[in-house]
Amino acid sequence: MSLRVMSGVVVAVLVLAVIFVFMGSGLDFDYIIPKRLERLAGILIGGVCVALSSIVFQTLVNNRILTPAIMGYEAVYLMWQAMLLLILGTHGMAALGVGLNFLMSSFLILIYSWAMHRWLLSQGRRDVYQLLLVGLVLTMVLGTFTQFVQLRISPGEFSVFQNLSYTSFNRAQPETLLYAFLAVLAVCVVGYRYLSELDVLLLGREQAVSLGVNEPQRIRLYMALIAILVAVSTSLIGPTAFLGIFIANITYAITKSRLHRHTLPLGSVVAVIIFITAQLLVERLFNYKTTVSILVNLVCGAYFLMLMVRVRTTL
Amino acid sequence: MISVENLCKEYADKTVLASANAAFPVGCITSLIGPNGAGKSTLLMMMAGLIKPVSGSVFFDGVPVGDIPVADYARKVATLRQSPGFNLRLKVHELVAFGRFPYSKGALSAHDRQVIDDSIAFLSLEHLRNAFIDELSGGQRQMAFLAMTIAQQTPVLLLDEPLNNLDMKHAVQIMQALRRLCDEQGRTVILVIHDINFAANYSDHIVALKSGAIHFNGPVYDAVTETLLSDLYELDFEIINSKRGRVCDYFTPVLENENEVDG
Known part of the structure; x- marks a missing residue:
C-alpha cells in the first residue's frame, strides 16, 4: 500500500469529520457541537473496533466472509437487552443508565467468550472450526430465546428493543466513550506485540507453526482481544452483524495486501469513513427515517459486488 | 541429529504408529516410503512438532523436541506440508x-x-x-x-510428498534441488515420497513403514531389492539396473497362480 493511498484516506476522514461536526451547526458550541463530537467519538471508536476485530478474526479462521458476529457475541447482547426490558421495563432501563448497561453488557459478552474459549480452545487438539460451529449454534439458540422474550414484552418495550438491535451512534455518552477508549487502547498495545505473527498465521496453521509461531497461544490471545473489541463496540454502538465483512474486504481490495501492518490501520480508516458517511446521510438526507446498518449494508454491498465483478482475482 | 524413540500415535482406538525407533543420518536425503496409511506422514508431522505423540519422543541433538520452544525449533527444522491450499494474493x-x-x-x-x-x-x-x-x-x-x-536456512528439512501432483519435469527439478541442498550445503532432507523410482534414484537412506511399524531402515542400496519392496507393498516387483540407475518395475504384476484363477 502506498503512502499516497493512506494519506488520501486520512484527508478524506478529516474532511468528513469537519463536515459532520460543523455543517449546519450554527457554530453552537454549547449543545450541538459537543453532541456531534460525542457521536464522532463513537464512530471513531466503533469503527476501529469493528475493523480490527473483523480483519484479525478473518485471519485467525482463514476465511474472508466471516465476522466475530458468528461467535454469538451480539446474540448475548441482544438477549441481555431483551431480558432487561422484560424484567425492568422501559423505566427501569432508563433508571439503569447507559453507563451501567454498557459495563454490564460488555462484562456479559466477555464472560460468554471466556467460557467458550476455555471450553473449546484449552485442549490442544480442538480447533478453530469447532469454535465457529459451536458459536453459530449458540447464536441461533440465543436468538430463539431472545425471540421468545420479545413475545412477552409490550409493544412500547419492543420498539426500544428494536432500536437497540440496530447500529447507532446516538447512544454514545462521555462516560461510555471513556471506558471504550481505554479498552481499545489496551487491546492495541497488547495486540501490537505479535502483529507480524498474524501475517504468518495467514499461511495456515501448520506453516505458521513450522515458521516458529506458537499458534495455539496466539489464537487464544487474539480471540480474547477480539472478544474485548466486540464487547466494546456492541455495547457502544449496537450489533454490527456483518458490516465487518464489507470493511475488511474493501480494505483488502484497496491495499492489495493482507499484511496486517497495512490492513489494520487502513481498515480502521475505511470503517470510520463508511460510518461517518452513513451517519451524515441518515441525519441529513433521510432525517432518521432509516438506520446506519441498512444504509451501510446497501451501499457497501453494492460496492463490494462491483469490486467482485470488476476485479476478477483473488485479493 | 534428529531421531525418534518409541514414538506412538493413536487416533481414537486406531494405532497409526507403534513404537517407532529411528535415527536419521546427517547430510543425507532420507525417504520415508510405504503404502498409504502406513504412518509416514504421521511420523514426519510428529518430527515437525505439528502432531503430539501419545508416547515416546522426537530428539534433536539429543534434546526432546517438546522441550524446545517453537520459535527456536523453527531455526533448526523447516517443514513443508503437501500442496498447501492457498487463497492469498x-x-x-x-x-x-x-x-x-x-x-x-x-x-x-x-x-x-x-x-x-x-x-x-x-x-x-x-x-x-x-x-x-x-x-x-x-x-x-x-x-x-x-x-x-x-x-x-535450517539444518533439517522435512517435506511431506513434495512431488504430489507434479509433472515429471518439475518432479525431477525438485529432486535435483534437494540433492544439491544435501551435497552443496550439507543439509539433512527427510521426505515422504510415493514414487519408489524417485526414492531409489535420489535418496541415500530409506525408512520403510508398513502398518504403523518401521519395516526397514537402512541405506538405499539395501532397500531397493525385489524381496523387500514386494513384501512392503504386496506387489510384484522387478528391479532393472540401467545405465542411469535402478528402475523398479511394478506396473504389470505377474500373477503367480494364474491357472488357479482361471480354473
Missing part, C-alpha cells in the same frame, strides 16, 4: 520472505534479503520473482514454497 518473493520469519520476526534485514534472493536463485525462480502465487502452475507453486523452506 502474495508475490513469490513475499512468500519466500516468510521463510525468514524465525530470524527477522517480520522486519527484514539486508542479510535476510540476500538469503531470499539466494533461495530464489537456487531454484532458478528469478523470472517468477514478482509473479503472484495464485497465478502459478502447481509445479511452480511447489517450487516457490520450497524456496521459502530453503530460506529458513
Whole structure:
C-alpha cells in the first residue's frame, strides 16, 4: 500500500469529520457541537473496533466472509437487552443508565467468550472450526430465546428493543466513550506485540507453526482481544452483524495486501469513513427515517459486488 | 541429529504408529516410503512438532523436541506440508520472505534479503520473482514454497510428498534441488515420497513403514531389492539396473497362480 493511498484516506476522514461536526451547526458550541463530537467519538471508536476485530478474526479462521458476529457475541447482547426490558421495563432501563448497561453488557459478552474459549480452545487438539460451529449454534439458540422474550414484552418495550438491535451512534455518552477508549487502547498495545505473527498465521496453521509461531497461544490471545473489541463496540454502538465483512474486504481490495501492518490501520480508516458517511446521510438526507446498518449494508454491498465483478482475482 | 524413540500415535482406538525407533543420518536425503496409511506422514508431522505423540519422543541433538520452544525449533527444522491450499494474493518473493520469519520476526534485514534472493536463485525462480502465487502452475507453486523452506536456512528439512501432483519435469527439478541442498550445503532432507523410482534414484537412506511399524531402515542400496519392496507393498516387483540407475518395475504384476484363477 502506498503512502499516497493512506494519506488520501486520512484527508478524506478529516474532511468528513469537519463536515459532520460543523455543517449546519450554527457554530453552537454549547449543545450541538459537543453532541456531534460525542457521536464522532463513537464512530471513531466503533469503527476501529469493528475493523480490527473483523480483519484479525478473518485471519485467525482463514476465511474472508466471516465476522466475530458468528461467535454469538451480539446474540448475548441482544438477549441481555431483551431480558432487561422484560424484567425492568422501559423505566427501569432508563433508571439503569447507559453507563451501567454498557459495563454490564460488555462484562456479559466477555464472560460468554471466556467460557467458550476455555471450553473449546484449552485442549490442544480442538480447533478453530469447532469454535465457529459451536458459536453459530449458540447464536441461533440465543436468538430463539431472545425471540421468545420479545413475545412477552409490550409493544412500547419492543420498539426500544428494536432500536437497540440496530447500529447507532446516538447512544454514545462521555462516560461510555471513556471506558471504550481505554479498552481499545489496551487491546492495541497488547495486540501490537505479535502483529507480524498474524501475517504468518495467514499461511495456515501448520506453516505458521513450522515458521516458529506458537499458534495455539496466539489464537487464544487474539480471540480474547477480539472478544474485548466486540464487547466494546456492541455495547457502544449496537450489533454490527456483518458490516465487518464489507470493511475488511474493501480494505483488502484497496491495499492489495493482507499484511496486517497495512490492513489494520487502513481498515480502521475505511470503517470510520463508511460510518461517518452513513451517519451524515441518515441525519441529513433521510432525517432518521432509516438506520446506519441498512444504509451501510446497501451501499457497501453494492460496492463490494462491483469490486467482485470488476476485479476478477483473488485479493 | 534428529531421531525418534518409541514414538506412538493413536487416533481414537486406531494405532497409526507403534513404537517407532529411528535415527536419521546427517547430510543425507532420507525417504520415508510405504503404502498409504502406513504412518509416514504421521511420523514426519510428529518430527515437525505439528502432531503430539501419545508416547515416546522426537530428539534433536539429543534434546526432546517438546522441550524446545517453537520459535527456536523453527531455526533448526523447516517443514513443508503437501500442496498447501492457498487463497492469498502474495508475490513469490513475499512468500519466500516468510521463510525468514524465525530470524527477522517480520522486519527484514539486508542479510535476510540476500538469503531470499539466494533461495530464489537456487531454484532458478528469478523470472517468477514478482509473479503472484495464485497465478502459478502447481509445479511452480511447489517450487516457490520450497524456496521459502530453503530460506529458513535450517539444518533439517522435512517435506511431506513434495512431488504430489507434479509433472515429471518439475518432479525431477525438485529432486535435483534437494540433492544439491544435501551435497552443496550439507543439509539433512527427510521426505515422504510415493514414487519408489524417485526414492531409489535420489535418496541415500530409506525408512520403510508398513502398518504403523518401521519395516526397514537402512541405506538405499539395501532397500531397493525385489524381496523387500514386494513384501512392503504386496506387489510384484522387478528391479532393472540401467545405465542411469535402478528402475523398479511394478506396473504389470505377474500373477503367480494364474491357472488357479482361471480354473
